[in-house]
Every structure is written in C-alpha cells, then in structure tokens.
Amino acid sequence: MPSYHRFQSGETVMGRWPGSSLYYEVQVLGYDGKTHLYTVIYKDGTELELKDSDLTSLALFRQTSGRSRSRSRSRSPGRPRRSRSRSPARTSRRSSSRTTEVRKERIKDSLEIRLTPLVMRHENNSNSKPEKKEENNTAKITPTVVEEKKEAEAENQGGGRYNLRRRKDQGDGKAVELEKKTEIETESLTTKPPAPIKTADLEFGGRVGVFLLMLLLPSAILALLLLCGQKDASLQSFPLELPASESLWDWEVFGIVLLWLLFQAALSLIPVGKVVEGMPLSNGKTLKYRINGFYAFVVTTAAVAAAVHQEVDFSYIHTHFLQFYTSALLIATVVSIYLFIRSRWAAKDELAPGGNSGYFIYDFFMGRELNPRIKSFDIKFFCEMRPGLMGWVLINFSMLLAEMKQQNLESPSPAMLLVNIFQLLWVADGLWHEEKLLTMMDIVYDGFGFMLTFGDLAFVPFTFTCQAYYLVSHPNELSVFWIGTLVTMQGIGYYIFRKANSQKFAFRKNPSDPALSYLKTIPTATGKSLIVSGLWGFVRHPNYLGDIMMGLAWSLPCGFNHLIPYFYLIYLITLLVHRNARDQRQCRNKYGSAWEEYCKAVPYRIFPGIY
Ligand SMILES: NC(=O)C1=CN([C@@H]2O[C@H](COP(=O)(O)OP(=O)(O)OC[C@H]3O[C@@H](n4cnc5c(N)ncnc54)[C@H](OP(=O)(O)O)[C@@H]3O)[C@@H](O)[C@H]2O)C=CC1
Ligand SMILES: CC(C)CCC[C@@H](C)[C@H]1CC=C2C3=C(CC[C@@]21C)[C@@]1(C)CC[C@H](O)C(C)(C)[C@@H]1CC3
Numbered sequence: 257m258p259s260y261h262r263f264q265s266g267e268t269v270m271g272r273w274p275g276s277s278l279y280y281e282v283q284v285l286g287y288d289g290k291t292h293l294y295t296v297i298y299k300d301g302t303e304l305e306l307k308d309s310d311l312t313s314l315a316l317f318r319q320t321s322g323r324s325r326s327r328s329r330s331r332s333p334g335r336p337r338r339s340r341s342r343s344p345a346r347t348s349r350r351s352s353s354r355t356t357e358v359r360k361e362r363i364k365d366s367l368e369i370r371l372t373p374l375v376m377r378h379e380n381n382s383n384s385k386p387e388k389k390e391e392n393n394t395a396k397i398t399p400t401v402v403e404e405k406k407e408a409e410a411e412n413q414g415g416g417r418y419n420l421r422r423r424k425d426q427g428d429g430k431a432v433e434l435e436k437k438t439e440i441e442t443e444s445l446t447t448k449p450p451a452p453i454k455t456a457d458l459e460f461g462g463r464v465g466v467f468l469l470m471l472l473l474p475s476a477i478l479a480l481l482l483l484c485g486q487k488d489a490s491l492q493s494f495p496l497e498l499p500a501s502e503s504l505w506d507w508e509v510f511g512i513v514l515l516w517l518l519f520q521a522a523l524s525l526i527p528v529g530k531v532v533e534g535m536p537l538s539n540g541k542t543l544k545y546r547i548n549g550f551y552a553f554v555v556t557t558a559a560v561a562a563a564v565h566q567e568v569d570f571s572y573i574h575t576h577f578l579q580f581y582t583s584a585l586l587i588a589t590v591v592s593i594y595l596f597i598r599s600r601w602a603a604k605d606e607l608a609p610g611g612n613s614g615y616f617i618y619d620f621f622m623g624r625e626l627n628p629r630i631k632s633f634d635i636k637f638f639c640e641m642r643p644g645l646m647g648w649v650l651i652n653f654s655m656l657l658a659e660m661k662q663q664n665l666e667s668p669s670p671a672m673l674l675v676n677i678f679q680l681l682w683v684a685d686g687l688w689h690e691e692k693l694l695t696m697m698d699i700v701y702d703g704f705g706f707m708l709t710f711g712d713l714a715f716v717p718f719t720f721t722c723q724a725y726y727l728v729s730h731p732n733e734l735s736v737f738w739i740g741t742l743v744t745m746q747g748i749g750y751y752i753f754r755k756a757n758s759q760k761f762a763f764r765k766n767p768s769d770p771a772l773s774y775l776k777t778i779p780t781a782t783g784k785s786l787i788v789s790g791l792w793g794f795v796r797h798p799n800y801l802g803d804i805m806m807g808l809a810w811s812l813p814c815g816f817n818h819l820i821p822y823f824y825l826i827y828l829i830t831l832l833v834h835r836n837a838r839d840q841r842q843c844r845n846k847y848g849s850a851w852e853e854y855c856k857a858v859p860y861r862i863f864p865g866i867y
Contacts, residue, residue, distance in 0.1 A: 263287070263294060263311060270317040271296050272310040273781070274845050279317060282306075291456045302781075302848035307456075455613040459622075459838070466621035470706060474585055477719055480823060481581060484725045489818040499578060509579040513587060519559075520642045523552035525633065534627075534694045539605035543627055545634060545694060549641050549687040556646050560653070573651055574658035574728060580651075581718045588713040592620065592706040595635070599624035608703030623705025636704040641690055644716035645683045651717055652676045655724035662728055670734045671813035675723045678746050678810050685754065692761050697839070723814050723821045732815040746809040753802030756791045760799070763787055778857070780850035788857050795860045797839075800832040804862070836861050 263269055263284045271282035282296040293305040460466050482499065483489050529548030536542050573580060602625045611622035628635045656668045656676055693699055702708060763772055767785060776789035791798035807825045814821035843851045859867055
C-alpha cells in the first residue's frame with residue numbers, strides 16, 4: 257500500500273533547517289515511504305532529508321507569518337494592546353513567553369553556540385556576553401516570509417540564492433547578515449507542542465541486530481574473560497569448559513559491587529566542585545551537573561590506600577573476577593529494565609531521538625529517555641564517568657597485586673606497570689575533563705538503555721582491563737627499547753587526543769578566543785564553523801587517531817603470542833569507525849554544503865592516507 261504523504265515531488269514548500277527554527281523555501285525531490293523522510297533541495301543546492309513535521313506548505317507559512325506580522329504591528333509601543341480575557345490558554349501563552357526569555361538567556365550562555373536566530377539575541381541581549389558568540393564567519397539568518405526574504409536577498413546578494421551557504425571564505429570573518437525582526441521563530445519555539453519523537457533510522461541492524469547483540473555481548477565477554485584467565489589463551493582453545501556455577505556467582509561479591517556503586521553515587525552527590533549547565537535540550541531547558549569526578553577519584557584513591565594500609569587484599573578481585581562480572585551484568589540488566597519502565601512516564605521532550613522507534617527490543621537497547629534523573633542525580637552522567645572508569649583502575653591495581661603473588665615478584669613487571677600507568681592517565685584525564693562529556697553525543701543524543709548501562713557498568717571495567725588480566729598469567733618481558741617505544745607512542749597518542757579534544761571544546765565554547773585566532777575555519781549556515789587547520793586539518797577525527805594510538809600502546813606490552821589482549825584495540829577501532837560514520841551523517845545533515853567542503857579539504861577520516 258503506498259504510504260500517505262502531504263507533499264509531492266517538484267512541489268515548493270517551506271522546510272525547517274535542521275537544529276533550528278528557521279524555515280527556507282525548498283523543493284521536494286522525493287519521499288521515502290520506509291523512512292518517512294522527504295528529500296528536499298534548498299536554494300543553495302544543499303540536499304537534506306526532512307521529516308514531515310519539518311515541512312509546511314507555502315500558503316500556511318504565509319498565513320502564519322502574516323498573522324505574526326499584523327500582531328507585531330498592533331503591539332507598537334504607543335498603542336495599547338487589545339484587552340484580552342484571562343483564559344488559561346492566554347495565561348500560559350504569556351508565561352510561556354516568559355519561559356522563552358529565560359530560555360533564550362540560557363541558550364545564549366550555554367557551553368556551545370547553537371543555531372540561534374538573531375531575533376532572539378537582539379530581543380534579550382541587553383546584558384549579553386559577546387565573547388561567547390560564534391562571531392567569526394557567522395552567517396546569521398532569520399528569514400521568515402518569502403517576500404521578505406526575496407527583498408533582503410535582492411539587497412544583499414543581488415538575487416539568485418538564499419543565504420544558506422557561508423558568505424565569505426575567509427576575508428574579514430564577518431558574514432553578511434540578513435536581519436528581519438519578527439515573531440515567527442519565537443512563536444514556533446513557544447507555542448508549538450513538542451513533535452512526537454519517532455526514530456526512523458534504526459542502527460545496529462535494527463531489532464534483530466540489537467537482539468543478537470544483547471544475547472551475544474554478555475556471553476562474548478564471559479568467553480573473553482575465560483580465555484584471558486586460562487594458560488592457553490589462544491582462540492583455538494575454544495570450546496572452553498563451562499565454569500562451575502559457584503565460580504560465576506557469589507553473594508558477597510554482589511554486595512561489594514553494590515557497595516561500590518553506592519559509594520561512588522554518594523561521592524557524586526557531595527556538594528564539592530562547580531555546577532555547570534549542559535547543552536540546551538530540545539525543549540529549550542538545560543540541566544545542571546555537578547562536576548566533581550576528579551575529587552571523587554582522589555577520595556577513592558585515598559580510601560583504597562587506607563584499605564591497603566589496613567592489609568585489605570585487593571587481589572581478591574582477580575580471584576573472583578568472573579563473579580564480579582556476573583554481578584555487574586545483573587545490576588546493569590536490572591538498571592536497564594528500571595530505565596525502560598520509568599521512560600513510560602517521561603515527557604515527550606525528554607525522550608532521546610535515537611531510542612524511540614516503537615519497537616520494544618530496539619528501544620530497550622538504545623534507551624528511550626535521554627537524561628533519566630532521580631531528583632538532581634543524573635543516572636547516565638554518573639554511570640558514564642564514575643563506577644566503571646574508577647572500577648577499571650581498581651581492577652588493574654588488583655591485577656598488579658595478583659601478578660606479583662602469582663609470579664612471586666617483588667615488584668610488578670614493566671609490562672604490567674606500563675599498562676597500569678597508561679590507563680590510569682587516560683581515566684584521570686577523562687575525570688579531569690569531565691565537563692567536556694556534556695557536549696558529546698552520548699549525553700546529547702543517545703538514550704540511556706541497555707547498551708550504555710551495560711557498556712558503562714560491565715563492558716568498560718571488565719574488557720578494558722583485559723590486558724592487565726592477561727599479564728597476570730602470561731608474563732611478557734620488555735626490553736628498554738620497547739619500553740621507550742611504548743612510552744613515546746602513548747605520549748604522542750595522548751598529545752593528539754588531548755590537544756584535538758581541547759581545541760574543539762575551546763573553539764565551540766568561545767570561537768572568538770584570541771588564543772585560537774590562528775585556526776583556519778569554514779563557516780556553516782548554522783552559525784558554527786568547522787576547524788580546517790592544525791590537527792583538524794590533518795584528518796577529520798584526530799582525537800580518534802590519538803585514542804587508537806594509545807589503545808595500541810596498551811596492548812603491545814602483552815606481546816604477540818595471542819590476539820586476546822588486542823581485544824580493546826579491535827573494539828576501539830570498530831567503535832570509532834562506526835561512530836565516525838554516524839557523526840558523518842549527522843554533520844552532513846547539520847552543515848550541508850559546508851560539511852562537503854570540509855570533507856574535500858580534509859579527505860582522510862581517521863587515519864592519514866585512508867579515505
Ligand atoms: N575509548 C572509548 O571507548 C571511546 C573513546 N571516545 C573518545 O572520546 C572523544 C570524543 O569523541 P566523540 O564524542 O565521538 O566526538 P568527536 O570529538 O569526534 O566529535 C564530533 C563532533 O565534533 C564536531 N566537529 C567535527 N569536526 C569538527 C571540526 N573540524 N571543527 C569543529 N568541530 C567539529 C561536530 O559537532 P558540532 O559541530 O555540533 O560541535 C561533530 O559532531 C574522542 O577522543 C574519542 O576517541 C569515544 C568513544 C569511545
Ligand atoms: C556495549 C557496547 C558494545 C559499546 C559500549 C560503548 C561504551 C562503553 C562507550 C561508548 C563511548 C564511551 C565513552 C567513554 C566510556 C566508554 C563509552 C561509554 C568515556 C566516557 C570514557 C572517558 C573518556 O575520557 C571519554 C573520552 C570522556 C569517553 C567518552 C566516550
């Protein structure tokens with residue numbers, strides 16, 4: 257049966273620019289009944305796929321704009337407003353416009369500069385902070401009505417095309433502005449009910465794919481741990497003997513894991529460290545986050561040191577490793593079920609764009625709610641940064657003690673020391689820069705479901721530690737040359753990773769920062785620019801490259817006898833290649849032709865020489 261769609265190929269309609277409330281004239285090129293998306297082309301040649309809710313007919317658009325213009329005329333300063341009855345709807349309308357004021361302030365001050373039509377800034381920027389605006393190359397456009405746009409266009413461009421494209425390549429860095437002060441954007445932000453979220457593009461092979469992943473991942477990790485722990489760690493030594501049930505479950509271990517989670521949760525709630533605002537959500541609100549991960553890490557380290565002093569034997573974690581894993585797996589599963597159930601009561605605008613397909617299994621895996629919270633306790637932010645990451649360092653430490661015990665060493669082997677130090681550096685770095693996680697797609701876009709819960713609570717601490725676990729029973733001698741090579745590799749990898757991430761974060765926070773003025777950028781129609789020089793001009797994901805170099809430096813200390821210690825590296829490359837493809841899609845949608853231009857200027861994705 258052909259699917260119903262409002263607009264036909266060839267029709268000219270108004271299309272919303274993704275991520276904004278701005279509408280432009282577009283021509284419909286086609287409609288995909290499967291994804292329910294229209295392919296449209298903007299006047300500058302940018303082709304995008306838009307949802308039905310992002311399109312509106314020209315006639316309706318003109319009507320709405322006309323109404324909005326006549327309303328703004330009737331509200332001229334000298335002329336009193338027509339008296340209105342105090343119906344609840346009107347009251348809520350006024351209060352919603354007050355909310356808009358607050359929201360606009362928040363958007364303005366947010367960590368990242370988003371596509372914010374000029375009309376908003378001008379209405380509210382009496383105390384604006386200009387240094388936070390993306391000033392260089394900003395193409396700010398607030399077209400509203402077709403006629404108005406045409407006039408402005410004639411004035412500014414001499415006809416032809418709308419200003420979706422950047423106006424200047426480099427030059428003075430100031431884009432030509434089309435300013436039309438109307439209420440239309442404000443109105444669309446305040447009075448439009450949130451569009452119901454419906455995930456059309458299914459990832460990971462859809463329902464079947466995620467179902468298989470949910471079955472296979474936990475058992476694959478169990479197999480990995482069994483292999484890593486046995487003398488012959490080669491893949492050929494499969495099938496393994498299934499372990500006895502006692503070695504898979506222990507209530508004491510389960511209690512320890514619960515205590516660990518509670519301890520970390522308590523530390524995260526201690527009112528130490530700054531409170532920052534996250535990225536604006538689709539409903540315009542922002543959430544507050546307390547940034548105290550590094551303090552929590554210091555306190556945890558002190559607690560572990562005190563426990564060691566009291567002769568607590570942390571090699572217990574090594575001897576009960578499988579039981580720790582199954583406890584973490586059970587807790588992750590229970591938390592995912594809780595998250596799925598509670599998402600039934602979540603407001604529409606609190607749902608994640610990627611986890612609301614309507615298919616139970618898919619949504620359970622991807623996560624329906626974007627930022628599930630219990631009061632101010634943000635479950636996703638907590639799980640991403642705390643118990644798993646710090647658990648990883650603690651497990652590594654227990655492996656170091658176990659190695660000394662098992663191999664009768666007076667001090668840990670150089671290979672074990674390197675793995676411990678390198679990974680400790682990475683975790684400490686992540687916690688030090690905890691705030692930066694707030695701009696990442698995991699927090700901004702992904703729902704919190706089984707994938708991330710399992711990933712954070714079970715996958716990270718039990719697979720990222722596999723090199724240290726392997727070294728306990730597979731000693732590997734390292735020459736001084738090798739040690740030097742590995743330290744250099746880690747150093748260069750860390751430098752690239754940190755520099756690229758910090759540069760991007762600093763640029764997004766304040767693109768006018770004089771310290772970043774040396775960077776070359778490509779402006780985009782959304783007002784944001786893309787860095788095209790330095791590391792970001794070398795490959796499109798220098799931060800991934802640095803991360804992968806470090807991943808290699810973590811695996812090489814284990815030697816070349818088995819593939820198992822390279823699990824992390826293989827996972828990382830797979831994840832980052834997939835992430836790159838996802839990001840590529842999102843950026844193409846966000847930035848259109850400017851993204852294509854960036855890709856032309858920087859053809860390599862992650863690895864230099866590989867497209
Ligand atoms: N070890 C692990 O398990 C994992 C580690 N990581 C690490 O986390 C770090 C962050 O990764 P991730 O969140 O994927 O995101 P990225 O840092 O790759 O961010 C991608 C976003 O950056 C912006 N961007 C892309 N190109 C440019 C450019 N040229 N100039 C300015 N902005 C640009 C775009 O967003 P916008 O324009 O909207 O700002 C884009 O959507 C990486 O170092 C990665 O290695 C990530 C996943 C797993
Ligand atoms: C179950 C799966 C197959 C995959 C699960 C993936 C997750 C474990 C990872 C996806 C992205 C992550 C990041 C971090 C931890 C691992 C997960 C959640 C990160 C928070 C660790 C600390 C770093 O400094 C970081 C760069 C902030 C990481 C961001 C991505």
